Amino acid sequence: MVKVELSRFKVKKGKEKKVQEWMNFLNQHHQETVATMAGERMYVEDIFKEVIENVLIRKLGLKI
Numbered sequence: 001m002v003k004v005e006l007s008r009f010k011v012k013k014g015k016e017k018k019v020q021e022w023m024n025f026l027n028q029h030h031q032e033t034v035a036t037m038a039g040e041r042m043y044v045e046d047i048f049k050e051v052i053e054n055v056l057i058r059k060l061g062l063k064i
Contacts, residue, residue: 003063010054023047 011019026033026047037045040063047059 005059005063007059009059013054019049023049 037043042063045059050058
């Protein structure tokens with residue numbers, strides 16, 4: 001069975017820099033990040049930032 005997840009997280013005020021640092025880390029360590037996905041049975045994962053009044057993070061995942 002395929003499981004599609006879409007999550008939305010509101011970033012606490014003052015934590016925007018920390019979130020951006022984490023996103024930068026994931027991008028800089030792309031191969032290592034992707035290597036963990038099979039063990040989690042995650043085959044597609046997309047994380048992106050959306051700004052509506054405050055910063056929001058959305059995560060889309062496809063698990064099998």
